[in-house]
Amino acid sequence: MDYSIIVIGDELLIGQVTDTNSGWIARHLTPFGWNPKFVKVIGDNAEQITQAIDEAFAQTDCVLMTGGLGPTKDDITKPTLCRYFGGSLVLDEPTRLNVMEVVNRLNLKINDYTARQALVPTSCRIIQNQVGTAPIMWFEKGGKVLVSLPGVPFETETMMKRSVIHLLTERFPTDIHICHRTFIVVGYPESDLAIRLNDYELSLPTHIHLAYLPQPGLYIRLRLTGTLANSDMLTEQMDTFSRKLTELLGSSIICDEDKPTEAILGDVLTRMNLTLSTAESCTGGNIAHRITSVAGSSQYFMGSVVAYDNSIKSSVLHVPSQLINDFGAVSEHTVRAMVNGVCDMMHTQCAIATSGIAGPGGGTPDKPVGTVWVAAKYGNSVVAEKKLFFGNRAQVIERATTHGITLLLRLLLNL
Amino acid sequence: MDYSIIVIGDELLIGQVTDTNSGWIARHLTPFGWNPKFVKVIGDNAEQITQAIDEAFAQTDCVLMTGGLGPTKDDITKPTLCRYFGGSLVLDEPTRLNVMEVVNRLNLKINDYTARQALVPTSCRIIQNQVGTAPIMWFEKGGKVLVSLPGVPFETETMMKRSVIHLLTERFPTDIHICHRTFIVVGYPESDLAIRLNDYELSLPTHIHLAYLPQPGLYIRLRLTGTLANSDMLTEQMDTFSRKLTELLGSSIICDEDKPTEAILGDVLTRMNLTLSTAESCTGGNIAHRITSVAGSSQYFMGSVVAYDNSIKSSVLHVPSQLINDFGAVSEHTVRAMVNGVCDMMHTQCAIATSGIAGPGGGTPDKPVGTVWVAAKYGNSVVAEKKLFFGNRAQVIERATTHGITLLLRLLLNL
Numbered sequence: 072m073d074y075s076i077i078v079i080g081d082e083l084l085i086g087q088v089t090d091t092n093s094g095w096i097a098r099h100l101t102p103f104g105w106n107p108k109f110v111k112v113i114g115d116n117a118e119q120i121t122q123a124i125d126e127a128f129a130q131t132d133c134v135l136m137t138g139g140l141g142p143t144k145d146d147i148t149k150p151t152l153c154r155y156f157g158g159s160l161v162l163d164e165p166t167r168l169n170v171m172e173v174v175n176r177l178n179l180k181i182n183d184y185t186a187r188q189a190l191v192p193t194s195c196r197i198i199q200n201q202v203g204t205a206p207i208m209w210f211e212k213g214g215k216v217l218v219s220l221p222g223v224p225f226e227t228e229t230m231m232k233r234s235v236i237h238l239l240t241e242r243f244p245t246d247i248h249i250c251h252r253t254f255i256v257v258g259y260p261e262s263d264l265a266i267r268l269n270d271y272e273l274s275l276p277t278h279i280h281l282a283y284l285p286q287p288g289l290y291i292r293l294r295l296t297g298t299l300a301n302s303d304m305l306t307e308q309m310d311t312f313s314r315k316l317t318e319l320l321g322s323s324i325i326c327d328e329d330k331p332t333e334a335i336l337g338d339v340l341t342r343m344n345l346t347l348s349t350a351e352s353c354t355g356g357n358i359a360h361r362i363t364s365v366a367g368s369s370q371y372f373m374g375s376v377v378a379y380d381n382s383i384k385s386s387v388l389h390v391p392s393q394l395i396n397d398f399g400a401v402s403e404h405t406v407r408a409m410v411n412g413v414c415d416m417m418h419t420q421c422a423i424a425t426s427g428i429a430g431p432g433g434g435t436p437d438k439p440v441g442t443v444w445v446a447a448k449y450g451n452s453v454v455a456e457k458k459l460f461f462g463n464r465a466q467v468i469e470r471a472t473t474h475g476i477t478l479l480l481r482l483l484l485n486l
Numbered sequence: 487m488d489y490s491i492i493v494i495g496d497e498l499l500i501g502q503v504t505d506t507n508s509g510w511i512a513r514h515l516t517p518f519g520w521n522p523k524f525v526k527v528i529g530d531n532a533e534q535i536t537q538a539i540d541e542a543f544a545q546t547d548c549v550l551m552t553g554g555l556g557p558t559k560d561d562i563t564k565p566t567l568c569r570y571f572g573g574s575l576v577l578d579e580p581t582r583l584n585v586m587e588v589v590n591r592l593n594l595k596i597n598d599y600t601a602r603q604a605l606v607p608t609s610c611r612i613i614q615n616q617v618g619t620a621p622i623m624w625f626e627k628g629g630k631v632l633v634s635l636p637g638v639p640f641e642t643e644t645m646m647k648r649s650v651i652h653l654l655t656e657r658f659p660t661d662i663h664i665c666h667r668t669f670i671v672v673g674y675p676e677s678d679l680a681i682r683l684n685d686y687e688l689s690l691p692t693h694i695h696l697a698y699l700p701q702p703g704l705y706i707r708l709r710l711t712g713t714l715a716n717s718d719m720l721t722e723q724m725d726t727f728s729r730k731l732t733e734l735l736g737s738s739i740i741c742d743e744d745k746p747t748e749a750i751l752g753d754v755l756t757r758m759n760l761t762l763s764t765a766e767s768c769t770g771g772n773i774a775h776r777i778t779s780v781a782g783s784s785q786y787f788m789g790s791v792v793a794y795d796n797s798i799k800s801s802v803l804h805v806p807s808q809l810i811n812d813f814g815a816v817s818e819h820t821v822r823a824m825v826n827g828v829c830d831m832m833h834t835q836c837a838i839a840t841s842g843i844a845g846p847g848g849g850t851p852d853k854p855v856g857t858v859w860v861a862a863k864y865g866n867s868v869v870a871e872k873k874l875f876f877g878n879r880a881q882v883i884e885r886a887t888t889h890g891i892t893l894l895l896r897l898l899l900n901l
Contacts (some may be wrong), residue, residue: 114527
């Protein structure tokens with residue numbers, strides 16, 4: 072089942088906010104054999120909205136639209152849809168009651184603008200938004216369906232899960248099945264891996280396809296995608312080709328699911344019954360953040376010391392000041408002392424430590440911006456690596472974080 | 487100058503990766519009066535690419551395209567562009583030398599796949615990619631321009647800054663100017679603010695437009711956008727209407743730039759010459775991460791203790807275990823003890839502390855998932871608030887983080 076997504080909002084188009092709704096929708100409709108044909112991001116502009124709907128209906132039978140439904144003057148999606156599908160905007164009593172209920176629950180006040188949310192086109196069916204004030208509108212025209220959803224990700228995600236996905240798959244039952252399998256591979260640059268898998272790729276049937284998603288210098292995600300009417304046959308073939316891939320790449324595959332590295336690390340720590348702490352300088356808490364973004368991480372993660380100032384490295388993590396003076400905060404000696412210090416302090420078997428120069432300032436000819444020392448400890452083994460990460464401040468922090476997590480993972484898995 | 491952006495990649499379309507290139511491009515072309523008409527995200531599919539180019543050329547004279555240029559089999563943008571614009575793929579010696587240089591610099595090996603990057607269409611002009619192996623291709627056809635850029639954000643951002651933006655604005659000189667001004671407003675729900683600004687909005691000329699970007703419960707970004715040929719007149723008018731807005735909203739405007747709250751907090755701390763530390767439980771290091779994502783934060787941020795396990799709250803932050811036993815880790819007593827503990831430990835005048843239930847597990851009828859206690863300290867003043875955040879684990883963490891930063895900001899600004 073092909074469908075398209077139209078995302079509305081000047082703030083998205085000019086890059087002030089990043090659209091995450093389309094990705095969420097795509098991820099959650101894929102298992103039902105739904106395949107997004109395109110995502111189009113447009114501004115709060117009636118002409119562009121109309122044109123985008125024409126185009127989407129020309130290519131697909133179902134269009135999901137998010138955004139442009141706020142109560143203020145710049146949101147013009149609702150009147151535009153009313154003109155497109157016909158009818159007029161009328162006060163809908165169930166919608167009014169729902170808006171009141173939501174407004175009361177969120178401790179807001181009702182006013183002219185929120186009241187306006189209860190005006191809905193007569194040409195659509197309303198799905199009440201249980202977590203926000205903008206009603207979800209379901210339009211049908213000539214066998215085609217357009218569903219207008221709110222721009223607030225939490226509202227769209229909640230209402231998709233509670234009812235819209237169910238209504239869509241009921242309205243457009245499909246017997247085409249799509250199946251994705253993802254494998255996380257370490258130890259290969261993308262082009263070396265492509266050579267290694269050349270014969271394998273040639274052996275794939277036309278309805279199964281392999282894609283490479285590299286995280287340069289860290290890992291590559293391999294995604295196998297199959298599309299077939301016969302679900303059982305597809306599963307069987309995907310199993311076969313997944314097994315062949317696993318045989319070819321052996322222990323270079325550290326995970327056969329699409330998981331972030333921090334979740335893979337969590338699985339390994341849980342399996343080995345180990346605890347973890349972190350001591351962070353240049354990553355500034357981002358390693359702890361990524362680790363605790365995994366549900367259940369409280370089972371193995373004890374805590375972290377973000378020792379941003381050198382005085383904290385000494386006073387809290389007991390890194391000798393003499394050592395920092397002699398070798399610098401960004402040095403192998405310092406990260407080794409940090410990783411040992413936090414393990415002692417938090418009584419963990421494993422730890423990760425970082426110290427580096429995230430930039431834009433602070434670089435020297437000797438230690439340019441992007442220089443990061445990373446250490447990982449497991450039991451009595453400590454490994455430390457110096458890396459030079461390219462990119463801006465955010466990218467250096469992100470890469471150093473992923474590298475720290477990957478370094479401990481490799482140490483634990485003996486890779 | 488209207489232009490369009492085409493983003494290519496199955497991984498983006500199915501939501502495995504989030505596109506950030508289009509937003510980056512839009513933000514960096516806006517100051518030159520360039521206005522994105524739409525962003526279209528499509529898969530690695532020759533037919534869709536061809537169709538998207540036709541559509542983009544029908545609406546705009548310039549098309550920027552990112553992605554689909556990797557060396558592996560699933561990237562088919564280059565041959566598709568070669569068919570679209572004519573000519574053939576030939577080995578280009580300067581490109582080969584550039585690929586070799588980049589490969590050597592990154593300590594990779596050259597192989598058949600990387601070598602293939604040096605094959606380029608005869609119908610385009612090449613801009614050498616100084617930080618990656620995929621060359622940037624500049625096509626012209628009937629007065630229209632298409633530039634194909636890599637999918638890796640760092641490569642596209644670097645090359646846009648080093649040369650592509652300059653080449654584009656030189657090729658399409660424009661005398662339409664676009665100006666955005668953003669204001670961060672606290673203390674109003676969106677619809678109350680809309681009522682407050684009703685007359686103001688009606689007084690705006692048609693070429694100046696006000697948009698609301700709410701962060702529910704935290705703050706609203708107001709964005710004033712003006713478009714005019716006469717740059718001086720536009721600046722003057724934008725100044726006038728910005729001043730009127732500032733007069734209307736007074737101290738509810740905490741910043742007149744589009745900055746994240748952590749950067750606003752950084753400005754205030756720097757101005758007041760104060761230092762900061764954080765003590766985090768449920769936010770797991772994300773407050774420290776957000777604070778240190780601001781360049782120069784090492785001037786005021788000392789560090790953080792992520793006390794994820796209760797034992798760390800006691801042993802490191804000196805929260806009495808008796809207090810945790812009596813009132814629970816998620817309690818006003820605990821966050822107050824945490825915020826005081828970390829201030830003492832790191833010798834800072836300010837601190838933020840959090841303790842809550844991020845979910846999905848761990849909720850009770852009394853303290854459901856999303857319950858978070860947040861405390862902020864400045865000098866001898868400590869404020870603590872209990873919040874119930876909606877959303878999944880990531881959303882609860884993100885909201886609690888923003889709330890903690892906002893709480894300290896309000897305390898410092900007496901709001």
